[in-house]
Amino acid sequence: MVRVRVEVRLKKGVTDPEGDNVHKALALLGFKGLRAVHTSKLFLIELTTKDPKTAQREAEEMCRRLLANPVIHDYSISVEK
């Protein structure tokens, strides 16, 4: 079994209202010295294949077809054992 971590984040320049709201909420709670908060989504996918290359290829296709929107998202894939 191979575990794949797929991180889907907003491209630079795309507004991140969730991150902005977390930033404001943390400031209201009294946290000082915050510069920025960004949020992103993580998918942990377990595949039955044992080949890391196959897993990487499959995960890339999953991102292209479902997990990420190429207009606003970047993604990165890392294959764990």
Place this chain on the structure above:
Amino acid sequence: MVRVRVEVRLKKGVTDPEGDNVHKALALLGFKGLRAVHTSKLFLIELTTKDPKTAQREAEEMCRRLLANPVIHDYSISVEK
């Protein structure tokens, strides 16, 4: 400046409807050999402090007070340069 990555994920045993739906959608798209899909949330927090220990301590307090719900969430914090 220190960047902190906070990963907030559901505890084991807590149902993850988003992960389940992604799992189903990927299966419907024809992906084979999927065992499980889990989702989690990632916060990238930029702090003006330069001390990694302070950053770690602040991030833990942020998780306790805002980012994570201790009933259903586990979290992990990693401090980047």
